[in-house]
Amino acid sequence: FNTVFENCFLITSSPLIPSNRIQGKLQNIKLVKNRPSSISNLFQQGKLFHTAVESLLLAKEIAAKEQEDDTGVSGYVRSVKHVIREVTGVRALESAVQHEALGYRGLVDCVAEYRGSLCLIDWKTSEKPKPFLQSTFDSPLQVVAYAGALNHDKNYDFQVNCGLVVIAYKDGSPAHSHYMDSALCDLYWDKWLLRLEEYREKEKEARAE
Numbered sequence: 001f002n003t004v005f006e007n008c009f010l011i012t013s014s015p016l017i018p019s020n021r022i023q024g025k026l027q028n029i030k031l032v033k034n035r036p037s038s039i040s041n042l043f044q045q046g047k048l049f050h051t052a053v054e055s056l057l058l059a060k061e062i063a064a065k066e067q068e069d070d071t072g073v074s075g076y077v078r079s080v081k082h083v084i085r086e087v088t089g090v091r092a093l094e095s096a097v098q099h100e101a102l103g104y105r106g107l108v109d110c111v112a113e114y115r116g117s118l119c120l121i122d123w124k125t126s127e128k129p130k131p132f133l134q135s136t137f138d139s140p141l142q143v144v145a146y147a148g149a150l151n152h153d154k155n156y157d158f159q160v161n162c163g164l165v166v167i168a169y170k171d172g173s174p175a176h177s178h179y180m181d182s183a184l185c186d187l188y189w190d191k192w193l194l195r196l197e198e199y200r201e202k203e204k205e206a207r208a209e
Contacts, residue, residue, distance in 0.1 A: 008106035008145045011199045012138040012192075031148045031189035032159055046125060049073045049168065050109060053123050054093050056084050057110065076125055078172035087121070089113035091158060097149040102196060106146045111160055114179070119164040120147045130167045133178040139165045140180060141195060144188045161185060 052073045090112040098105035110121040122143050130136050143163035151159050163180035180188070 006104045006199075008104050008142060008149070011104060011196060012141045012145070031144060031186055032151050032161055049076045049125055050094065050123060052077050053080060053084070053110075056080075057087060057090050057093065057112070075170045075172040076168040079168040079170075079175040080123070080166060083166050083175055083177050087112045087114055089118075091118070092150075092156070097146055097153045097156070099145075099149040099152050101152065102148075104145065104149065104196065106142070106149055108146045108150060111150070111158075114162075114164050114177075117162045117179075117181075118158070118160050119162045119179070120150065120160045121164045121166060122146070124165060124167050125170065126167050127170050129169070129173075129176070131176050133165065133180070136165050136167060136178060140178075140184075140188045141192045143180060144185050145192050145196075147185065148189060148192070 056077070087110075090110065092108055092111040095108045095111070096105065097108055108120060109123050112119065112121060114121065120143055122139055124130075124136065124139055133140060140163070143165060147160050147163060150156050161182040163185055165178040165180070167176045167178070169175060
């Protein structure tokens with residue numbers, strides 16, 4: 001791969017091509033490195049929500065009331081409060097990662113302990129209930145992609161094997177938390193490698209046209 005690092009979010013959002021066109025050249029790369037409603041408004045709303053969550057994690061008691069008073073994200077903040085209470089030992093917030101070997105990059109929402117497990121946490125917003133992991137569409141792929149990048153990024157001196165997708169709701173109803181253990185992350189990592197190779201193939205075909 002060259003030194004141009006593609007954005008993980010763009011790859012997971014890219015339309016798929018038929019899987020029988022893919023040769024699986026990336027399958028030998030592991031998740032864990034072996035080592036010691038407009039789009040603009042939605043984007044801004046997501047940024048405000050992530051800022052609110054970050055403030056809560058950095059200073060839970062002080063920031064909680066202030067973030068609730070922000071009517072733009074108050075419902076989402078109420079929604080994730082019960083999850084925030086179980087998040088400790090924050091290692092990273094809004095932190096850039098890149099996988100040099102696979103040539104992609106991303107921005108990690110959070111790495112922290114959740115119920116005793118170090119997890120890569122992805123905070124999502126939704127106006128519709130998403131009670132199952134399958135309901136979150138490509139979120140699990142993003143989680144394992146970010147985790148794989150972090151685990152192979154020399155700027156980090158720890159490894160993360162588990163993931164957590166948190167779906168916050170605008171009406172303030174309790175967020176759904178979808179925990180991904182290491183076995184499930186490995187399963188989705190294989191799917192991510194397939195998606196990445198599909199993306200490469202599609203880009204190659206587009207350049208050839």
